[in-house]
Amino acid sequence: MQPFTYASPRSAADAVAAFDRAGDGASYIAGGTSLYDMMKLDVARPRHLIDVTAIAGLDAIETEGDTLRFGSLATMSDVARHERVLADYPVLAESLWKAASQQLRNMATVGGNLLQRTRCIYFRNGTGNPSAVGAYPCNKRQPGSGCAAIDGLDRGQAVLGQSEACTAVSPGDWPVALTALDASIELLGPQGRRVLPIGELYRLPGATPHLEFTVRPGEIITAIMVPKTAAGRQSTYHKIRDRESYAFALASAAVALDMNGARVRRAHIALGGVATRPWRADAAERLLVGQQLTPETALAAGRAALAGATPGRQNGFKIELGARTVADALMIAAERNA
Incomplete structure (x- = not known):
């Protein structure tokens, strides 16, 4: 120690x-x-x-007005079981229920959850000394040392957003749901308070995978804001994993639908488990506008969401799995009452 x-x-x-x-x-x-x-x-x-x-007050959950506001110290459990969240935004509640055991949900905060680091086996089992016996090179742990996953065991790695320096998958569930709902993050730091769209919180690995977030030195997350939308009621967080008991996602999809009868007025879609950051599926969202949602159009949207994916040696299955996860999530959300 x-x-x-x-x-x-x-x-x-x-x-x-x-x-x-x-x-x-x-x-x-x-x-x-x-x-x-x-x-x-x-x-x-x-x-x-x-x-x-x-710090008093940073655990508050506010649901009045046109924005949901979650204090950064609210626990995952408290947000997941909040009556308004459960009723009107199941995608948020489900992303928290499926993320961890009850014991962890009782301790973990929704602000801290945004800053989880990857579960890549080489990152977690490497060493700060890349010359040590049995060490795994990892550019996240030791910039410039290399990436053992690229030529190693990559079943759990990303198929979207990778770089020559890193293929580590973003581990979160809650950030994926927030990404789908266009959330923003309030931060306080030495330069004062600022608000950041969640899409700007996470960096792609590029040549500097050790720089994962755009949080400035000394900044603390104070709140998470989610704009209210009627699409929240027709939403879900669908997660596929190796085991049902709180494993990390092989593929996941956060979906919320704004429907006009049987046709899609607007779709909110974000992916987890397949990318180096929470991944907004813009192409899939555009494809669905004005379409009648059927299993066929849902799968077409899923395939659009994974367009451009690049498999490694052992994770190519994630492309089809991810597409079908999106398709299933769309159909689950569509069946929920608006």
Whole structure:
């Protein structure tokens, strides 16, 4: 265990100030369900932990007005079982229920969940010293060391958004649902408060896969905002995994539908488990506008969502699996009462 200092500020502004004073090596911690893992794996080595769980008000869930607002410290469990979310936005509730066990949902926060790091086996089982015996090169852990997954075991890797430096899949479920519903993120940092569309939160790996998020140094996520839409009622989060009990997605789809009778007025579609970031399926959404939703048009949309996918050696099955996951999600959502 590496030594670290610990602070527990009482306001978001105090947390930002504590981070600024701590300097290099500082890290915020909330539920800790991801950071503790990264510390045990020697991926994260914070020298200063700033515990934000004592900040009052950041766990609020607000459903009045034209926007859903989730405080970043609201737990996954509290959001998933909220009466309004369950009734009007099943895609959000399902993305949280299917993400983790009850014990983890009771601890993990919806803000921290946005910043999960990949579950790539080489990232999690590599080492900070790429010259060590048995080490796996990983550009996320050690920039410039290489990517063992490209010529290695890549069954769980991405087929969309990869680069020559990294093929690691984005692990989240909740971020995929938020991406489909055009959510935005409120952040507070040394330069003040700003709002960021969730589509701008995640970086493609490119040549710098160790830079995963656009959060600036010292910034803390304070809230997640989701614009209300009638499409929320006809929505679902459909997740395919190796086992039913809280495994990470091989493919998933978040879908919300705005219907005009049997025809699609607008579709919201985002993919998980197949890309290096939560993946908005714009081409599939456009294809469905004005169409009658049938199993055939749903599958055509699924195929459009995976257009341009590039398989590795062992994950080519994800392309057809992803297309059919989208198709199934569309039909599930269509059957729900608007």
